[in-house]
Amino acid sequence: MPSTARTTDGGVTVVRGEEEVFRRTAHLFADATSITCAANTLSSWGWTNGPRVIADGSPHDRRVPPRRRDARIRKVYRSGMLLDPSWPQRMATVLEHPGAEVRISTDEVNETIILDGRLAILAGDQRSGERSYSLITRRETVHGISALFEAAWRSATDLDVYDAGAAEIRRLAPQVLDLLGRGVKDEAAARELGLGVRTYRRRVAELMAALGADSRFQAGVRARELGLV
């Protein structure tokens, strides 16, 4: 068995590493008329959004797969991602495409790509370095996954709407996260930022909302997951 393909049966192929996913599916992106995509972190599906940044000298340079200009592209991102400093740049790349729609979800989304309702790619867990991915072509399964995606899509809010309210928090997020991460008490943290305690807490609350967290502990976990601390 080659080391890249792990399992194949009933229209489901499990592979390890996103490079392998890229190799196997890049050609399908070319004439897909509908691409839907859900991601929890900025680095997910990196190769779908432009040339991947690789340490110099690496032989793994890849480019975004070609796409029909009339393709309908829909993406759902987890809200916390807006807090990442490189988010605006990323969005610029995504929105280059004419028909791209982006929505933001407060809940966690399973990392997914669906092409034309015919192929679904599900990200699995990360073991021994490389993440596993399921490539699914079985029609019934793909339909089921599409339905789940549609539900997530409906419950997510449009980027423009969401973005409007999140400008201020984004400016302060790095500092607030730093202070929280250092275990600084609200009192001191507010002073350090030259804010009132009330406002500082407001910022923290907004942050938690953006991270979809119910408690500060959870916020810590999420922030770390997203690499914000």
Add this chain to the structure above:
Amino acid sequence: MPSTARTTDGGVTVVRGEEEVFRRTAHLFADATSITCAANTLSSWGWTNGPRVIADGSPHDRRVPPRRRDARIRKVYRSGMLLDPSWPQRMATVLEHPGAEVRISTDEVNETIILDGRLAILAGDQRSGERSYSLITRRETVHGISALFEAAWRSATDLDVYDAGAAEIRRLAPQVLDLLGRGVKDEAAARELGLGVRTYRRRVAELMAALGADSRFQAGVRARELGLV
């Protein structure tokens, strides 16, 4: 320039990826009489503690470098690591060596290895996948690093001492972390575990102590760093 070595000047070599560190230094472990090591996570310096577990089929199998049996081995670990389920197994491997001493630090420690006071290996940040490492041979620098390590060593507590108090919390840690990570309130969490609220909070406090965290947010970050959630 080969893609592995990044910088070389004044007795400092910066390389990327622990495999490269292994290749360059494995022979030095063989006749070192003093090995000191500080680690923040269980996966750090994985190759120094036995064959690395790699996905089947990978060509990267490596073995622990041979060592003199009379070598003095000292290791400092961050306390949170004891919470990892695979900690006991890992310790077994480490303690196989006759003169191994292990201490636990509450504070964060910079990941470091020092061989015989002649070579220091410092882990750097993680960029584009592979972590960077500095291999330092310049005598003055290594001495300075040794001094820092000695300070950390003195302030750390012996494993046996530390371990004695941490038996109970280790049993519950996974469940408590899960509850905290789900944002469950203490009240409900205690009920779910069949504990009094007071005791649950005690567990959380112990957990935070083990993680060296001052706030729950910080604990969340640390827990995530250590891959406990």
Add this chain to the structure above:
DNA sequence: CCAGCCGTGGCAACAACCTGCCGACGCCGC
């Protein structure tokens, strides 16, 4: 059996955190 030890969990006091409310201030657009 008893004394000592330890984990438990209720109570309480306090610190920290969360939020609704509202007045103050600055910034427009009219």
Add this chain to the structure above:
DNA sequence: GCGGCGTCGGCAGGTTGTTGCCACGGCTGG
């Protein structure tokens, strides 16, 4: 200017988290 709008931050009242204290019960070695 002036009314609307939005942000700020104090205050208050509530919830949640943190800790010391102590009584209770189980266990153990004498």
